[in-house]
Each structure stands twice: as C-alpha cells, then as structure tokens.
Amino acid sequence: MQKLGEFKLPHFFNYPPYFTLQPVRDTREKQVQLWKELIIEYCRAQKVFIIGLEEDFPLFSNRAIERSLSHEARVAFLSALVSDGRAEWTDKGHKKCLILWHRIQEWADLIVHFVKENGLEDNVMTVEEIRSGTESRGTELYGIDRSVLMRALKLLEHKGKLVIFKGTSTDDEGVKFSL
Amino acid sequence: MAAGNYLPTAELTASGRPVLYPGEIESSLLSSVDLLSEENPNFPHLKSGLLILTNHRLLWLPNSTPASSPTPVHIPLSAVSHIFSLKKSIKSVFSTPRIRFQVSVTSEGRVDEKGLRSIVITLVLRGKSDPEAFLGKFWEALKVRAWEEIKVGASGAEAGSSSGPRSGEGSLALRVPVVGVAGILRKEQEMWESTDKSLQDAFQDLNALMSKAKEMVMLAEKMRLKLLAGSNNQATGAAEDELGTKEEMQDWLLSVGIASPVTKESAGALYHQQLSRQLADFVRIPLERAGGTINLIDVYCLFNRARGTELISPDDLLQACSLWEKFDVPVMLRKFDSGVMVIQNKAHSDDEVFARIRSLVTKPDALQSGVSASDAAMTLGVAPAMAKEYLLTAEGKGLLCRDISPDGFRFYINLFQDINSDDVYL
Secondary structure (H helix, E strand, O other): OOEEOOEEOOHHHHOHHHHOOOOOHHHHHHHHHHHHHHHHHHHHHHOOOEEEOOOOOHHHEEOOOOEEOOHHHHHHHHHHHHHHOOEEEOOOOOOEEEEOOOOHHHHHHHHHHHHHHOOOOOOEEEHHHHHHOOOOOOOOOOOOOHHHHHHHHHHHHHOOOEEEEEOOOOOOEEEEEOO | OOHHHHOOEOOEOOOOOEOOOOOOOEEEEEEEEEEEOOOOOOOOOEEEEEEEEEOOEEEEEOOOOOOOOOOOEEEEHHHEEEEOOOOOOHHHHHOOOEEEEEEEEOOOOOEOOOOOEEEEEEEEEOOOOOHHHHHHHHHHHHHHOHHHHHHHHOOOOOOOHHHOHHHHHHHHHHHOOOOHHHHHHHHHHHHHHHHOHHHHHHHHHHHHHHHHHHHHHHHHHHHHHHHHHHHHOOOOOOOHHHHHHHHHHHHHHHHOOOOOOOOOOOOOOHHHHHHHHHHHHHHHHHHHHOOOEEEHHHHHHHHHHHHOOOOOOHHHHHHHHHHHHOOOOOEEEEEOOOOOEEEEEOOOOHHHHHHHHHHHHOOHHHHHHOEEHHHHHHHHOOOHHHHHHHHHHHHHOOOEEEEEEOOEEEEEEOOHHHOOHHHOOO
C-alpha cells in the first residue's frame, strides 16, 4: 500500500493516465470524479484547508511513476470541487483554493454537537479555544482553519444559536452559546 | 555618312519598319540607344536610335527621318563573337548602362562574320531599359543561332557559309589569331559553344514546338466547337459508335487540359470515372505494402510518379476517391477527426484494427508503460502517423486513454471505467 504520510493512496494512483487530463468526455468525467473524491479524502485526513496551486501539493505528484498533474489539470479538478460547493477560490487569480471537506453547515453542526457534548450550552469561549483548546482535542474541530470556523460561527449567530463579541484584549473574539 | 563602310545597311519598309528575313523574329526593342566603338574613333558614332534585337541581327534605326539622319544599319548576330557581362560597380549604378560586345570585322574595319579582326562595340542605353533582361535575350539569341537553321535550309543562297559551321570552324581555327585578349575570348567562345550544342538543339526543338502551339490551339478549338455542335443536334436515337467517338473526344480534350464541353450536371465527367477505376487498381499494391492504410498525400505522390507525365491534381484525386462509393471497389476513403485523410482497404475495418490495438495494450509491458504511436505502428504494420490516428480514434471510443509526460505521448488501456470508487484500496 502506498502512503502519503499517513494517508493510504488508492491503487489507481499508480496509473499514469490518471495524471494526464483526459480529453474524451466520458473518460474525463470519471477521472474528475476520482480526483475530487481523492482530494476531499486527503484534505480531511491531513486537515488541509488551503491548496496553493503554485505550490507543491504532495497529492498532485507521484514520484514512483514520475508523473504530476499539470497546472491545467489542477485547475480543472479544483474547479469541479468549487462547482460542487465543496471548495472555494480565495482569490480572483485562482491561485489558492479553500477545501470544504465539511461544508460550512456541516461545521456548524459539528460545533453544536461539540458544545452539547461538552455541556457548554451557556458558556463563553474564545474562538481560539474552540479550535485549539483541550476540549476540542481529538475532535474534528481541532486545528480547524480560523476563517472557516468564523464563517460557521457567523452562520450559527445568524440562527441565534450564539453571539460573537469582541474580547477584552485586542487579540481574540469570544463566543457565547445560547443553544 | 561613313556608316556604310563599317556597318551593313538595314532595309526599311515604307513606314519605317525593318524588313525582316524569313524566320526572323524581333525579341527586344530599346529606345535612345547610342552605338559606337570606344576603341576605334573612326567607327561611326550613332546617337539615340532605336535598337531592335531579333533572333538574327541587331538593328539600329535612326530616331527621326530627316534627310540628314544616318542610315539604318544592322549587325548580324553571326558576327558577334562575345558579349561582355555587365560591369557592376558603384559607378555603374549611377551612370548610363552600357552593353559591350565583340564583333568580327574585316581588315578595313567593316563588320563581317568572316572578318579576321575584331572590335568591341558599345551600346549606350539612354532610354528606359532593363539591361539585364536585354542581355539575357541577346545571349539567348546568340545561343540559338536561328540564322544558321535558315542558312542551311536556304537553297545555296550563300556560298561558303552554307557548308555548315564545321568547315567554317576548321578554317577559322587556322586563320584566327590565338594570341592576345581577342584570342582568349575567342577560345572561350568556342569552348562554350561546343559544350552547349545539345542545349541549342533543345532550344530549337522548343522553338519549333512553340511555333506549332498556335496551330494546336486552333485545332483544339475547332474540335471543341464541332463537339458542341454535335451534341446539340444529336437525335435521341444516336448511333453507338457516334457516342463512343464523342466520349473519346471528351477524354482527349480533358487530357490536353481543355474543360469538358459537356455540362457540369452530367454525373462526373468520364475522365474522373476512369481515373477513379485506375486509381483503385493502382492503389492495391501500395496499400498491401503499407498494412492496409495509406495517407492520401502519399497516394498522390505515388500515383503521379507512376503516371509520369499526365499528372493529376489533388482535386482530381479527391474526386476520384469520392467516386469509389458508386463503384464496387475494395478500397475506401476515410477521414479522421483530425482531418487526416487516408485510403483504406475495406477489409481492413476499424473493428479489426481496434481488436489488434486492444491485444497490444493488454500485454504485460503495455499495461505497465503503455504504447506509443511507433510501438503501435510496428504491430499494426502501418506508418506511425497512421498508427497515431488509429490510437486517437480508439481513445475517442473509450478503448484507450492517454498519458502525456516528458517521456512522450503514450496510450494505455482505459481502466477508468472499471475503477470502482468503493473498491479502490487493495
């Protein structure tokens, strides 16, 4: 089994044509689908939130077979994720892509679950505590991208489940849950 | 004028046109030309006249015709022994172009082909002219030696010179001085003449052909009109052989490049039908040698080379191929998506090729590293370009998929369709 870090790679990762953007429609559709799933799985497992197109993303190359995705291919697969609502371009130049292996709504649900699990319904926490505090260790929230967290929190705030306020110090914001 | 002593007079018609010898054709006219000899001040200096180059002579005619104007003169080309090439220098760009040539003269200085001495005559081209072009024509006229043909044919009109150039050359060699610049130039001229004899002959043939061309065209026109007339008043019960002749006539006319007089609506002129069948026969062997598929361009080259002279145009070839659908021939024209056109054996069907491709890409090393166009070419027995077309077509059908890398353009068997997302891990 080939691995990328701790991540188990599928066997077709060694199939050279997998790394060439296929022109034939049906073949392309299948290829795109496989790549979309692979990207999501990898990002979820490695907790990768941002993929930089001009950086060396380990998933996009296979040194064993000496192949790597062209820029065009990377854009194609990421754009497909964006169309699915599972990713977003963070800049107009499409140089960085935010991967939502959980959609914002899913993150929001995870936050609610987390709060309930830890009996924090009436508590106040800082944003930073949510993403790196002791309670979140071992949960999916641990290490969440801050902007994603903020968006999820804002979504919940909009639903009246919590209130975000500026903290006393200049560095962090706080959240008061009212689930 | 003393011109008469040096240069033979040229006869003019009542309206001032030169009287030409039989077979004499004008080839170039230049205005405002001076004729003189720089080395002999006694030689007449003829100013600003009309210079006419024919295939027999150089004529100089005075510009106007007052009584005092010089007499028209000529220099027979047979007296010209050498033409100097144009001097190209900075000076020559800004000065009036001059053409110099050497002529044989008698001891008195009179221009004569049998003369033993020589002088250099200069033409100053003061009018609008293309000296290079004129020189070219001058050379050619000298090469062709059209006046000799006439002299030989003439019924002993000229004694001595009608015995042919050979004896003339022989006696020439004894009497002509071989020292000095004149001698060197003469030797050069003789050498050049002797090595170029076959070229001269060829030119004579060409000239003869060209003179017949006009007659040919007239004849062809007559036939065409006759054919048109014939087809117009042909009764419905026309005799079989009449029709046959008519078709033969059409064939012949088409083969000399004259468009068929039959209207375009008639189903493919006979020429194309015949060509189509001939092509189908011809292409059989090259097709086998090429493994069942040949690029249309290659067929074009092979076919024309085989035909030798009656070459066909690319358009003719295309039309001939497209007519195959109407006949029962074992070959077909096939156009790939990329635009490439090939001639294919009907037996050599796509399915058969794809089956062979599939077996090729499922071999162990192909499964690992795919196949290139050249690999496929070897297996299929076709040219690499053809193989690539087939591989691309197979890709389009979902049989193969591509792998582009620094190693090149390769094809693998398409496994994408078989990959099951749930079953991805070994």
